[in-house]
Amino acid sequence: MTGTTEDFDAIVVGAGPAGCAAAYRMSMAGLSVVLIERGETPGSKNLSGGVLYSAVLNELIPGFYETAPVERPITRHTTTFLTKEASCSLDYRSAGLGAPPYNAFSVLRAKFDEWFAGVAEQAGAFVMPGIRVDEPVVENGAVVGVRAGDDVLRAPVVVAADGANSFLAQAAGLRPRNAPKDVALGVKAIIRLPRHTIENRFGLVGDEGAACSFDGEVTAGMMGGGFLYTNIDSLSVGLVVRLDDLIESGAKASQLLADFLDHPLVQPLLRDGELAEYGAHLVPESGSAMTHRLFTDGMVVAGDAAGFAINSGLVVRGMDLAIGSGVCAADAIIQAKTLGDFSAHSLSAYQDRLEDGFVLKDLHTYARAPHFLDRHQLYSTYPEFLTQLLHGIFATDGTPRQHLVTVARRAMNDSGLRMSALMGDAVAAGRSL
Amino acid sequence: MNVPPVPGLLGLDHFEVDRDHPHIAIDHDVCETRCTQRSCLTVCPADVYTEHEGRIIPDTAACLECGTCVIACVPEALSWHYPDGTHGVQYRYG
Known part of the structure; x- marks a missing residue:
């Protein structure tokens, strides 16, 4: 023609x-x-x-x-900060989002x-x-x-x-x-599960779905994050990592995905699931x-x-x-x-x-979000700080309890987070996000 | 979840392989003289690239067509285009 x-x-x-x-x-x-x-x-x-x-x-x-x-x-939208063995989540749910015209x-x-x-x-x-x-x-x-x-x-x-x-x-x-630096590599697995298992596991009613994001351990300190979305009878689980970081680290995205799916706090969400597809795609950096x-x-x-x-x-x-x-x-x-x-x-x-x-x-x-997110403490220090802070609050080991300020100060010290950096990041977050 | 190594993951996917028209070609002179990093060996999510006696060899059959290698590779070393229409990976979920 x-x-x-x-x-x-x-x-x-x-x-x-x-x-x-x-x-x-x-x-x-x-x-x-x-x-x-x-x-x-x-x-x-x-x-x-x-x-x-x-x-x-x-x-x-x-x-x-x-x-x-x-x-x-x-x-349901959740954001979870992950370390090797702990997690801390924000969990937003609204029945209103489940009604037409939906969100x-x-x-x-x-x-x-x-x-x-x-x-x-x-x-x-x-x-x-x-x-x-x-x-x-x-x-x-x-x-x-x-x-x-x-x-x-x-x-x-x-x-x-x-x-x-x-x-x-x-x-x-x-x-x-x-x-x-202009792109991130996304890798994703489809994991099949019976629909009632998905609904029970994620606390969903009927057709409702959850979108979960994960920061921290998922990308081994690199810029990026993990995600998990509930489909009707499968889960889409994957991660996105910026390509310049990935090249520099020499890490393999497929291995990061395997580690994510095998993380002790992610694994229970996938239990008895059947891997059905593996894929990769580039994502433009905002x-x-x-x-x-x-x-x-x-x-x-x-x-x-x-x-x-x-x-x-x-x-x-x-x-x-x-x-x-x-x-x-x-x-x-x-x-x-x-x-x-x-x-x-x-x-x-x-x-x-x-x-x-x-x-x-x-x-x-x-x-300005990419510039803000290009702070490596977001993927290592903060998840460590948050989980240590909550550990200090919830874990009782028989020793006398401390006030919240003391617990927070110790969590900051242990995670290497500095007050000046925290304030700077908070201001930048407010302006960029 | 116990995740198999990359070949097992790729085994989940459907590929329509175009054996007569490989969509990846390497200029070995450029590859071996100008590239010091060999990032293709690690960044490719499908492990398309392997090294044999110092030479990078692509296995074009199980490529996920993401284009990561083109960006990571030194200019001119890699000729990469999408497979001909209907060939290559066919996602059933996506």
Whole structure:
């Protein structure tokens, strides 16, 4: 299929949340859209390390959760600080989060992305799975299509929603190749368990779900953390560690995962589970998006490809930002089509829409989070301090009890935490998170 | 939970192997003259890279396509692209 005439109004590369949202929105507006996906089915190459914060999807497709293959609405969020043998958790639960329109869902991407691409297809998008796009076709400085093997598809605009590596955005000159500090490596296991076991073990009622994050021992002092999400009849358990730290340490992510799953305080949550899948995926570091150009003549970049991810230390977000950016890309392209102008100047409306909406506002709000989280005491000293403090409070060994201040002072000494550092980190946390 | 070593983990996954078109190629001259770290041996979550008599050999069949090696590797030493459409890893859960 080669020609100089345009085959579609828009080409979307990558049928993840960003690409599906863009294709759906443009198709609904009457544009002819092709959605190209390299996996044999949409979702088969994708892996999530977060939960889907769903307000943006519910705005795009009201009541989507009635038909989408979501796993569980999240009603319980926990954050646990782990040391080798102790833990200390924050546990937030709210029954309100379990009622429509819900707040967040656990999802399995092989199912979810396939559904989302199907919704785009029903809206009129032409979905082409099993096709690897090799490069953008550039003429006179403008992207005019994509090449896949011997085939060229032409359109006045291409949405690069091709994931964290985005070879398309790189080839179009929008961003350099990733450096190790720009990404984190996520590794994850799927562990099957009967649904009633999951509900009993995590204190869940019916379909409710839990999202658990872990800091400290999980990453052996490196920047990153662990996660555990309850699906209907499985758990998604994994960890994310920043690539520069991982390279420098020489540690293996697969071994960190094995140690995490075997941790004496994590192991009981997984007991009698059956390993069903192992996967790995890169995650953009929050903040990397600030340095990328998001559009050029004939191309916009959305989702992970644009570096849209937030890790505040407590909340990990990517899919909602992907959907939000896909919607902004679609709206900018719909506008560009009415103007008949797909130049960078016209497509800069994409950036405006991102800045007016929640995507870039949230990324700006958390822009300092990576800098804050790049404090190694967060992954070693604080978990040690907190668990020693609580040990001092709860463990009675027959010796006389001490006042809380004395216990805290001893825990600080034992963990090597200094008051000046604590104050500095507290102020920085307040400003960054 | 007792987790098997990497080959056992990869055995859980489904791969559609493209034996005729390996998607990873190493320029051994660049690899052996410019790289001192050999990070590929540790950062790859699928243990794709192993060393045989001083030479890095990739086993492309069970690659999870994350792209970590490309970022960790010295420029020009590694030619890495996604496998052809429909080939490679196929997550059933994700």
